[in-house]
Amino acid sequence: MNGLIFLIPVALGLGLLGLGGFFWAMRNSQYDDMDGAAVRILMDDDEDGDTLP
Amino acid sequence: MNAPYPVTGSAALIQTRFAVPDIRCAGCISKLEKGLVQHDNIVQARVNFTTKQVSLDHDASASVPELVGAFALLGFEAHPLGDMARDTDQASSRDLAKALGVAGFGMMNIMLLSVSVWSGADGITRDLFHWLSALIALPVIAYSGRPFFKSAWNALKRRTTNMDVPISIGVLLTTVMSLYETATHGPHAYFDGAVMLLFFLLAGRWLDSVMRDRARDGVTALLRNMGTGALILDDRGQSRWVDSESLKTGMVMIVAAGERLAADGEIIHGETLIDASLLTGESAPVSVSLGGTVHAGTLNAGAPVEVRITATGHDTAIADIARLMGEAAQGRSRYVRIADRAARLYAPAVHLLALLSFAGWMIAGAGWHHSLLIAVAVLIITCPCALGLAVPAAQIVAAGTLMRRGLLVKDGSALERLAEVDSALIDKTGTLTLGRPTVINLAEISPKEQSLLLALARHSRHPLSESLRHTLEAEGVIAATVSHVHEIAGMGVQAQSNGHMIRLGRPSHTATGSVKNGAMTTELSVNGKAIIQVQFADALRPDVQSTVDELRELGLNAMIASGDTNEAVAPVARTLGLTALTSLTPQDKLEIIQRQSAMKRKVLMIGDGMNDGPALAAGHASIAPGSASDAGKNAADCLFLGDSFAPVAIAIRMARRTQNIVRQNFTLAIGYNIIAVPLAISGYVTPLIAALAMSGSSLIVVGNAMRLKWERSA
Numbered sequence: 001m002n003g004l005i006f007l008i009p010v011a012l013g014l015g016l017l018g019l020g021g022f023f024w025a026m027r028n029s030q031y032d033d034m035d036g037a038a039v040r041i042l043m044d045d046d047e048d049g050d051t052l053p
Numbered sequence: 054m055n056a057p058y059p060v061t062g063s064a065a066l067i068q069t070r071f072a073v074p075d076i077r078c079a080g081c082i083s084k085l086e087k088g089l090v091q092h093d094n095i096v097q098a099r100v101n102f103t104t105k106q107v108s109l110d111h112d113a114s115a116s117v118p119e120l121v122g123a124f125a126l127l128g129f130e131a132h133p134l135g136d137m138a139r140d141t142d143q144a145s146s147r148d149l150a151k152a153l154g155v156a157g158f159g160m161m162n163i164m165l166l167s168v169s170v171w172s173g174a175d176g177i178t179r180d181l182f183h184w185l186s187a188l189i190a191l192p193v194i195a196y197s198g199r200p201f202f203k204s205a206w207n208a209l210k211r212r213t214t215n216m217d218v219p220i221s222i223g224v225l226l227t228t229v230m231s232l233y234e235t236a237t238h239g240p241h242a243y244f245d246g247a248v249m250l251l252f253f254l255l256a257g258r259w260l261d262s263v264m265r266d267r268a269r270d271g272v273t274a275l276l277r278n279m280g281t282g283a284l285i286l287d288d289r290g291q292s293r294w295v296d297s298e299s300l301k302t303g304m305v306m307i308v309a310a311g312e313r314l315a316a317d318g319e320i321i322h323g324e325t326l327i328d329a330s331l332l333t334g335e336s337a338p339v340s341v342s343l344g345g346t347v348h349a350g351t352l353n354a355g356a357p358v359e360v361r362i363t364a365t366g367h368d369t370a371i372a373d374i375a376r377l378m379g380e381a382a383q384g385r386s387r388y389v390r391i392a393d394r395a396a397r398l399y400a401p402a403v404h405l406l407a408l409l410s411f412a413g414w415m416i417a418g419a420g421w422h423h424s425l426l427i428a429v430a431v432l433i434i435t436c437p438c439a440l441g442l443a444v445p446a447a448q449i450v451a452a453g454t455l456m457r458r459g460l461l462v463k464d465g466s467a468l469e470r471l472a473e474v475d476s477a478l479i480d481k482t483g484t485l486t487l488g489r490p491t492v493i494n495l496a497e498i499s500p501k502e503q504s505l506l507l508a509l510a511r512h513s514r515h516p517l518s519e520s521l522r523h524t525l526e527a528e529g530v531i532a533a534t535v536s537h538v539h540e541i542a543g544m545g546v547q548a549q550s551n552g553h554m555i556r557l558g559r560p561s562h563t564a565t566g567s568v569k570n571g572a573m574t575t576e577l578s579v580n581g582k583a584i585i586q587v588q589f590a591d592a593l594r595p596d597v598q599s600t601v602d603e604l605r606e607l608g609l610n611a612m613i614a615s616g617d618t619n620e621a622v623a624p625v626a627r628t629l630g631l632t633a634l635t636s637l638t639p640q641d642k643l644e645i646i647q648r649q650s651a652m653k654r655k656v657l658m659i660g661d662g663m664n665d666g667p668a669l670a671a672g673h674a675s676i677a678p679g680s681a682s683d684a685g686k687n688a689a690d691c692l693f694l695g696d697s698f699a700p701v702a703i704a705i706r707m708a709r710r711t712q713n714i715v716r717q718n719f720t721l722a723i724g725y726n727i728i729a730v731p732l733a734i735s736g737y738v739t740p741l742i743a744a745l746a747m748s749g750s751s752l753i754v755v756g757n758a759m760r761l762k763w764e765r766s767a
Contacts, residue, residue: 004178008185012162019158026147026154036102042079 066096066110069120071131076105081129088127095123104270107131117282118294146266149259152197156252159193160245164744167245171741175240183235183242190228190244197251198224200258216396216437219403223432224250230429233422241426246433246743253751257442261465264449268463271456272686283308283315286359300365308353308360310515316349317369318360325355328516330482330591332371332663333616333638350663350682354516371684374639374666378688381643381671390466391715392444399437407431410734423736430738434729439722439750444715446758451711454762460676460693460700467690470674471708473655477604478645478668479631480660481615481622485597487696488661488680490517490589492524500530502585506577508532509546509557517575517589518546518557545575553579560586593625596699601629603702609657614642616664642668659701661685676701707761714761718754725750 025031076082082100085107089098094115099108109120117133124131166182174182198221205221208214224247231242282296283306292307300306300316308314310325324342329335329351338354341347347360349369366372407428414424448465455462462468482488498506507530510521535548535555545558560576560583574586604611613633615622626633634645642660646668649656658665658672661681669675669688677689686692693700729746732738738746 004181008166011165012185012189015158015162019154022154023151026151031150033101033103036082036100039079039102040082043083 065113067113069109069111069117070134071107071109071120071124072105072134073100073107073124073129073131074105075129076100076102076107084127085124085129089123092123094119106134106270116294117296146259146262149200149255149262152200153252153255153259155193156197156248156255159189159197159248160252162189163245163248167740167744170242179240180235180238183231183244186242186244187232187235190231190248193248194224194228194251197248197255201251201254214397214400215393216400216441219400219432219435220250220254220437222404223247223429223436226425227429227433230425234426241740243429243433243740243743246740246747249744249747250433250436250438253436253438253747254441257438257445260442260449261445264445264452264462265464267456268452268461271461272463272692297366300362302362302365304362306360306362307357309357310353310355310513311519313352314347314349314360316362316366317364318347318362320345320347320358321361323356323358325353325358328352328354330488330662335482335617335621337618337621352516371663374663375684377639377643377667378670378684381667382688388466388470390444391469391712392440395440395719396437399440403432403435406435406730406734413734414736427734427736430733430736430743431730433743434733434738434746435726436747436750437722438747439718439725439754442751443718443722443754443758446755447711447714447718447761450758450761451707455691455700455704455707458700458703459695459697460691460704461679462691462704463689467674468708468711470655470690471657471704472712474609474657474674474705476610476612476649476654477657477659478612478614478642478649478672480662480665481613481625481633482591482617483661483680484659484665484678485613485625485629485698486591486593488591488678490520491592492521492587493590493592494586494588495524495528498585498587501533502577503528503530504533505535505550505555506557506587508535508550509538509548509555509577512538512548513540513546513557520589521575521587554581555579556581593628594696594698596697598629600698600702601631604705607702607705609705610654614645614660614668616642616662637664639664639667643671646671657705658689660689676704711761714758718757721753721757722750 073085076085082102085100086098089095089107089109092115095109095111097110100106101108107124111120121131121133163186166186170179170182201217201221201224204215205217208218227243227247231244231247233239234242282294283300284292285295285300286292286305286307295304297315305321306315306318320341320343322343324340324345326338327341327347328338329348332348332350340355346363348371349364350371364370410431411424411428414427415421419427445465448468451468452462452465479485495503503525506521507525510518510525511532512518533550535550538546538548540546541558545556547554547556547558549555556578557575560574574588576586577584601611611631613622613626613629613631614637615633615635616637616639617635619635622633622635634641637645642658642665646656646658650671650673655673658668658675659677660669660675661678663682663684665677666682666684666688669677669685674691675689676691676693677685679686679692679694681689681692691704693704725746729738732742
């Protein structure tokens with residue numbers, strides 16, 4: 001019972017964290033361009049020469 | 054990582070969105086985003102790869118043509134987009150996704166607690182878990198249930214019921230009963246059932262909304278926003294770009310070759326050929342000279358002219374067609390989707406069952422508590438999850454499969470209506486044909502001549518030159534080296550090659566473009582002597598014959614309905630073996646459909662032009678090609694992309710298959726209810742059974758819908 005008193009709020013808290021993260025992501029337009037996100041990995045950024053080695 | 058970086062700065066920035074259909078790969082994204090910012094007025098560029106749109110943050114001094122030019126420098130064709138209803142519809146998808154997320158969170162966490170109760174927790178542990186479930190469930194139901202509660206309330210206010218009324222009643226009653234159970238230390242609390250119900254139903258709604266979003270973005274990417282404005286000549290002879298909305302009668306606009314007119318007008322300088330195929334369906338361009346009338350939406354296919362505007366916006370000839378379309382579309386909105394038709398029977402039946410079981414148990418002496426519990430169990434178990442999920446699941450999978458085969462479906466009801474059609478009305482110009490001139494006598498031209506032709510055609514934006522250039526480049530012809538190239542407006546392109554003067558242009562013996570045997574021609578001449586004539590015609594789309602045959606096989610009565618003349622339509626009708634009605638006005642086409650509908654036939658309209666607009670809006674279902682006018686694209690239910698006509702038959706086969714799957718899903722759902730309802734009435738349905746039954750039926754129904762993904766329907 002002692003364990004439960006501690007664990008259940010932790011479980012719910014983590015769940016709420018996840019939900020909060022989901023809401024933030026939606027508001028921040030993270031889901032607007034799923035295909036674009038997948039493809040941007042392939043872009044080369046180092047053509048301008050302004051990244052440090 | 055994925056979101057646009059916020060731009061800070063002192064100057065007020067405007068954000069304009071452009072549709073750029075040519076974005077194809079990661080390279081395009083970096084090319085655009087880095088390249089556009091090089092332009093002085095552009096501060097930030099953001100590519101949305103999914104919708105093929107680019108959002109530019111620029112300062113107010115940059116005009117739309119300047120920005121379009123910035124894209125052109127990088128090699129991309131961009132079309133400006135207005136701020137249409139996109140944002141409100143997107144918001145509804147977002148709201149549904151948020152409600153879905155909250156319901157999912159609630160469902161999983163309550164299930165966490167319920168599993169231990171189902172496994173035999175009792176006494177104080179069970180009470181604790183029930184209270185915790187209540188704590189989670191109440192805010193979740195209040196938030197995620199809003200779409201259903203609002204819709205049910207609206208229906209009740211109008212004294213009807215829809216699918217959402219039993220859902221809302223079920224959820225609310227369940228919650229109240231479960232709270233009562235929890236407060237009185239009872240064994241059965243249905244919080245998980247109520248939240249699971251909301252989760253599955255929201256999933257169905259969200260899929261439906263996503264499908265519509267995808268289709269709408271697909272259509273937006275294709276809109277060319279014809280006649281967004283015009284180059285206006287003012288008194289001092291200076292030209293400036295003016296938006297369509299700001300055009301006024303009396304202004305003088307310069308219309309270049311290959312440009313569409315933004316308003317009705319009268320030619321005050323120059324003479325040209327006007328291609329009205331998008332407006333009336335006539336395939337042969339008409340020559341118009343000084344004093345002649347020209348209409349908004351037509352294409353200037355000859356030489357640049359100056360036009361004094363006589364009518365803009367609502368007063369143009371095309372505005373009448375738009376009004377006709379609006380009226381025709383009213384009939385379409387009366388169509389009731391199959392899920393809603395099912396709901397009309399379903400809602401009262403479910404209410405009745407619940408009421409009867411409550412009354413029955415009360416009469417049998419079970420008391421308020423037990424009877425209400427049974428009634429709640431009946432409401433939950435008859436959960437329309439299978440119904441609410443079955444139809445959107447099947448339709449979104451079908452729409453995805455169709456998109457891969459080159460057909461864009463705008464929403465689920467389009468698929469339902471497509472499956473019901475029994476006759477077809479097909480337009481000719483632009484629908485059965487490509488709607489643009491293509492070279493027909495390429496075989497007669499020698500390689501050396503082809504090389505010279507390409508060298509000259511590259512320097513003109515005239516529709517015939519563009520077509521010639523596309524064809525020759527596709528053949529892999531290398532252009533000859535020429536010098537001193539210049540284009541003589543309305544006459545052709547001239548250059549020097551190896552000391553000879555070569556010219557590509559109007560055949561020298563006629564005053565305007567020669568129209569021979571229904572074909573348009575241009576002529577290549579060396580030092581003034583004609584060498585070869587290139588003939589163009591509006592060719593039939595690939596696969597037209599096989600598609601028309603397939604339509605016949607599918608049992609559709611097909612007919613050609615064209616605005617073009619009898620002479621132009623007859624050869625096509627003969628080749629395909631179809632009857633044809635010719636020289637039709639938009640009103641005529643609309644009347645044909647109305648007459649057929651009166652005979653209880655369901656007509657599929659396939660057309661592209663403005664003149665097909667009212668018919669596209671009035672037909673039971675309608676399909677337009679991707680090259681259609683904006684009005685056609687907006688009015689049609691489906692768009693087939695690319696040149697081939699084959700997607701039309703594929704669409705019908707797929708739509709019929711989807712309806713089959715939907716019917717199977719309904720059968721499964723009803724079968725499941727037939728088993729489950731007696732169980733509920735006799736009191737055997739505990740929260741565990743309800744949860745299993747709901748998940749099980751939803752999974753089966755979605756699994757069945759997934760079969761459409763591997764559909765080889767052609």
